[in-house]
Amino acid sequence: MITGKNYIGNVLSSLGKVTFKTFNPQINAENEIVFTEASNIEIEKAINLATEAFKTFKTISGEKKSLFLNEIANEIEALGDELITTYCNETGLPEGRAMGERGRTVFQLRSFANLVKEGSWVEASIDTANPKRTPIPKVDLRKMLVALGPVVVFGASNFPLAYSTAGGDTAAALAAGCPVIVKSHPMHAGTGELVASAIIQAAEKTGMPNGIFSNLNSSGIDVGVSLVKHPQVKAVGFTGSIKGGRALYNMAAQRPEPIPVFAEMGSINPVVLLPKAVKNKGKNWAQTYANSITLGSGQFCTNPGLILGIKNTDLTNFIQALSEEIVKIEPSCMLHPNIIGNYENNKAKMLIQKGLQTVANLSKEVSTNYGRQAITTVEGSTFLTNINLHQEVFGPFSMVVQCENIAQLEEIILKLEGQLTGTILAETEELPKHQNIVNALQNRVGRIIFNGVPTGVEVCPSMVHGGPYPASTDSRFTAVGINSIKRWVRPFSFQNWPNELLPNELKNENPLGITRLVDGKLTSSKI
């Protein structure tokens, strides 16, 4: 079923000359199918189709969009074993993970389907006219959120389903009414093509205009650069490295018309161990964190890469326990030789930093492409003065910082780069005493966790996945949960517009029965 071609709108196409293959890290060999990179002509065509499709897609009803999104979910499920097998062959991840991620992906699609079917997400707001107001009459103003236009979504290496072709960014953008052009991730181009075929099937079945979705293969950076620089592209979604995300952000900011880039990038997800928690529950936390650090070979953006505690015997015992626990865990396959190559390089660079002590470093022989976990520790003063120690080591790696005292712990947090998450492990009674620590941490993160692990990102309205730079390029938005739709829309006002020509969301009759702010009051009544 996989052709290796691009979807330019609903049509398979392979006009380009550059080809590549995906790689199976479990058997350390290339997969068979040859993928053709999108050519400039195909890129241009995909964007033109998207621009044309936008004219009708942006006004399609929430009900029809929900049918489309639900049908994508159905079609992805209908791909059955082929999708799971392809996923595993292109990532080295186990079948359970593939199935879990598929479940999450279709859940996201169906959540957005429900959101747009219900319809209140457009934040309709109506201020009725008052012709008798003095000194000047009050006009009638009605506002709602409308789609930005064609957007580009970059597939993520570490989430071939949930943050790639039909992942969170795509689902949110389609729900908003934006055509999507996916720059497929080269490590799982086959998985991408299968999912793309599901989207195209769903689009055709539910009568969506050709061009609301395209899937472009590429193994290098050229396709992505062309897409981000194209004047008809109005926003970009990206999940990946700081280097990659920042490059796209810079490119977008330097366009004649700058566009928003929502890049979810690196994070070391600091964990603060308060003294009583270490003393009373250090062993439990050691076990829990050994699992969290190695979950999915540490290939999660919420992987806890930094643990901050106060230097004392309890912390020494915790480090000891964490080291013992983590080496018991069976190593697992990483996504790609490049990923494990980077992991080993970055780990090696870290281990030679002055003052860093390696307390666990799995040395036993493992299968090719399997990631070996490591735990390091360092003094707080050393961490403060060496910025290299703040870098993310993407993989099963973590560092315990032994602070002299609470003041130093706070200083470290204040100087940390922006993060997706921060965690506090504490006895409840010691939390109020350390409000400074909590406040400082809140300022650096998008989500704060009490007595838990940062890995495991619940998909729900109250989730924030994003944070101060460099966790993301715009902390005002989340990448996970239904509110991620806000990245792809802008508010739009109609002034004195004839009622019968307004969108249904804003008509007096409120035909959709949505919740609206009418003259300052939330209501689902008609006017």
Added chain:
Amino acid sequence: MITGKNYIGNVLSSLGKVTFKTFNPQINAENEIVFTEASNIEIEKAINLATEAFKTFKTISGEKKSLFLNEIANEIEALGDELITTYCNETGLPEGRAMGERGRTVFQLRSFANLVKEGSWVEASIDTANPKRTPIPKVDLRKMLVALGPVVVFGASNFPLAYSTAGGDTAAALAAGCPVIVKSHPMHAGTGELVASAIIQAAEKTGMPNGIFSNLNSSGIDVGVSLVKHPQVKAVGFTGSIKGGRALYNMAAQRPEPIPVFAEMGSINPVVLLPKAVKNKGKNWAQTYANSITLGSGQFCTNPGLILGIKNTDLTNFIQALSEEIVKIEPSCMLHPNIIGNYENNKAKMLIQKGLQTVANLSKEVSTNYGRQAITTVEGSTFLTNINLHQEVFGPFSMVVQCENIAQLEEIILKLEGQLTGTILAETEELPKHQNIVNALQNRVGRIIFNGVPTGVEVCPSMVHGGPYPASTDSRFTAVGINSIKRWVRPFSFQNWPNELLPNELKNENPLGITRLVDGKLTSSKI
């Protein structure tokens, strides 16, 4: 009362060496007071105070913030005649305008006071835990909007009160919980200092931390550049020229940690005259638009600088009537010799464009610094090929484009830069026939108006003041209305946080009685 000094937090300060004076364009002479530019030491101090103040200010209750904002409004009113006189002496604008703008400014402050007192604006969202969920238990997640940190607001030349020191940007940012450092506009530094003194008075009376507000004088660009580049500044608000706004945007995007710049910049606010409206009501519209174009000497960002119609006798008659009406209007004083200098230069550059015909150009002698209105006209094909004709001429100037047909009119709209507003003048029955025109225009603007004028920006929740670039740098936000608070906040999640330590907005008891999304349902009930 005016000292010419900066407010560094609550303290007047003038350590700098550069001085300047404001100018009274009505009498064409400098005003007396000498203002001292903020020095680097003062800039640094203002930012450090703001950073320190943020630690407490961000957690201050909505009730207390509302007292503060209302008190600012009271203190501004208490400035009485001195404020109005200073305003007029620094802008050449009439007393009526000064009083109207003061009314708008205090209305904005009180609107934000009401918003934060009520409290639901934080978009509290709660997803309760489900320990029994399989395969993994569901955590408790609670989200709300929190302040970004210290922000910088640039005063606008054309709104000395409503979009400067205590204007919309400042009111919104303070309401959000962000300390504000104002880069005062040099043309009305005295007005700025008076309003700053009102803010400081209000802050002291209501017990706000020192540093939540500073007011910095500057006549050049150095102070602004230092502020935007400072690592502790987290966002920027700006109202002004495309050149200035884009320069700040670029600077902010190139920082190690990029920050959002919300710049509201130029706009020519296209007006589409559909054939029946011109035929039946051309004379009325000519009169209405003569007034709109010259309102406040055309010094509004919503000034209608472009009128698009279909070439025929009716349009010729409209142009004739508009020309006749506009020259009847008495010219008025512009804000500053620089503003009128730019107006005359830009108008002159426009008038020599090939194919442009000048149909009205007030030539009678007027007082120094008074702006003379002009109307020009050009063929659609000429407008399409000469990008110079798309530029804003800030002042009482407009251009009527005579299109060959509806297709050309649509093409022109499609090729227009982003705009704050678009207006359709039409008989209601001809609107559905021209859905293409309406759709195209919607895509280029933030607000669309039916049978009205773009000038006059209602301050209400349903207003959108902002639009695709270059109308603003981020069309996802509005600069007017209570939703402008969204520019200065980010969502933040608490996971499994102890109830008693949550902010009041997220506690089970809902002590503030705000509307929250609880497990997917909007409610103001407790949990």
